[in-house]
Amino acid sequence: MAQKPSIPKGTRDFNPEEVAKRNYIINVIKQQFERFGFQPIETPCFEHSETLMGKYGDEGDRLIFKILNSGEYLSKVENDVLSQKDESILTPIISEKALRYDLTVPFARYVVQHQNEIDFPFKRYQIQPVWRADRPQKGRFREFYQCDADVVGSDSLWQEVEFIQLYDTVFTSLQLEGVTIKINNRKILSGIAEVIGAHDKLIDFTVALDKLDKIGEDKVKEEMISKGISTKGIEKLQPLFSLSGDFDTQIQRLKAMLATSIDGLKGIAELEFISKAIQSLNLKTAKLELNVTLARGLNYYTGAIFEVAAPKSVSMGSIGGGGRYDDLTGIFGLNDISGVGISFGLDRIYLVLEALDLFPKTVANSTRVLFINFGEKEALHCLKTIEKLRQQNINAELYPDDAKMKKQMNYANKRNIPYVVLVGEAEMNAQTFTIKNMQTGTQESVTESELMKILQ
Structure with missing residues (x-):
């Protein structure tokens, strides 16, 4: 007996109803992207390994799916390399390409490669799948869609303000209330690391801090100590873990904590600008909240950092995120091109809308x-x-077989098709149609023009 086929863990099949619901979310996001002036692009699903590797930190690099070279890829490997079984040496020899981890780094590559064709500032959106070799769990998949919007070529903070508005507009359109847009600034994190004497360990500090919601304060401290951050420095962090109050209250406390850090104070000033603008503009659905432990452990963020939390009534991780990157294109040789972008987590938004x-x-x-x-x-x-109906943008179909009436009616019921039309010899002679409302069970004889009106 043949083994039943299956799909890899962390991937999914989607039935017609699920695809329709996903398309609904994508269409809402796409409509708002374009309303805010973003233009669509697409990039390949895989890139050269050197394009992706080293851009997401050590943890990100481990989650990148590598693609084996075509043909006899092992023939190029020396026996002594094979015998060492060292993946860091072997992988670059047998794998020169990798599936994209996100859409941001490929976008940076796109900007550099097409810089002479682009009008700056360049506002782009991209809705495509990405892949991560992560441990699958609820709301976390190995293959999933990202819906990104970015602006490159401008360091204006009005872009951050617009992105917060964009988040709010999309979630309002989806009727998703109770969403929280958390914001922080990488300069503030840099300032904190400086104050506690861990500026040379900024990446280790931010990666550990980013896990606060997942593993708790004690585990975060343990990880920092294991990375060489001093106990004395961690003690200075204590006010950070207990920081609370509204946006302005937290800002004032941060000013006192970071009084000696130029970087930290600059980050605070940027957050104050964004907060005051949003207060004047008034969000419709979402709430803006300062979260100074928000780190988003990606190396390329340099300014504002965003993370969007689902309503508290739903147990779900972040449903969006992003931030400012002042020189991401510099990794590909194009310096001094500032950018900022956000992403919507399509799959998690789907789960939230379904739950609510x-x-x-x-x-x-x-x-x-x-x-x-x-x-x-x-x-x-x-x-x-049917051809005339389709020309009027009415979705219509003919049951393909002249099967028993009951079978055809059951098909309509299972498909949740709201109307059924019956045309027998009597209707053909009279040039009429018998239309049945599948919800109410009522039916009537109508002309073609009356049929059009009912179905529109």
Whole structure:
């Protein structure tokens, strides 16, 4: 007996209803991206390994899917290298390409490669899948879509303000209330590391701090100590772990804590500018909240950092994030091009909308009317009308076989098709159509023009 086929862990099949719901979210996000002036691009699903490796820190590098070279890739490997079994030496020899980890680094590569064709500041959006060799769990997949928007070529903080508005507008359109946009600034984290004497360990500090919500304060401290951050320095962090209050209150306390750090004070000033602008503009659905332990352990952030939390009524990780990167294109030789961007977590947003029953009831209704098949002559007659309906943007189809009426009706019910049309010999002679409302069970005889009106 043949083994039942399966798919790799962390990947999924999507049925028609699920695809329709995902497309609903994508269409809402895409509509708002374009309303805010962003233009679409696409990049390949895999890149040269050197494009991706070293851009996400050690943890990110470990999560990148490597692609084996074509052909007899082991023939190029010396026996002594094989015998060492050292993946850091072997991998670059047998793998020159990798699946993209996110859309930001490929975007930076795109900007550098096409710099002479781009008008700066360049506002782009991109909706494509990415891959991470992560441990699968609820809301965390190995293959998932990112919906990104970025601006490069401007260091204006009005871009950060607009991105917060963009988040708010999308979640308002999705009727998702109770969303929190958490914000911090990498310069503040740099200032804190400086104050506690760990400026040379900034990456280790931020990676550990970013895990606070997942592993708790004690474990974060343990990790920092293991990375060589002194106990005395960690003691100075204590006010940070207990920092609370509204945005302005936290800002004032940070000013006192970072009074000796030029970098830290600059980060505070940037946050104050963004906060005051948002207070004047008034968000519709989302709430802006300062979170000074937010680090997002990616090396390329240099300014504002964003992370979006789902409503507290739903147990879910972040549903969006992003930040400012002042010289990401510098890794590919194009210096002094500042950028800022955000991402929407499509799959997690889907789970949140599903949990809160926020999808429109009609979102999965692809076909509006099914024509019953009574035979060859009747089917041809129906197809002529179906063609007219499709020209009016009405989704219509003919049941392909002249099966029993019950079977065709059951098909319409299972597909949640709201209307069924019956055209037998009597209807053909009278040039009428019998239309049945599948929800109410009522049916009536109508002309072609009346049929059009009902289905529109």
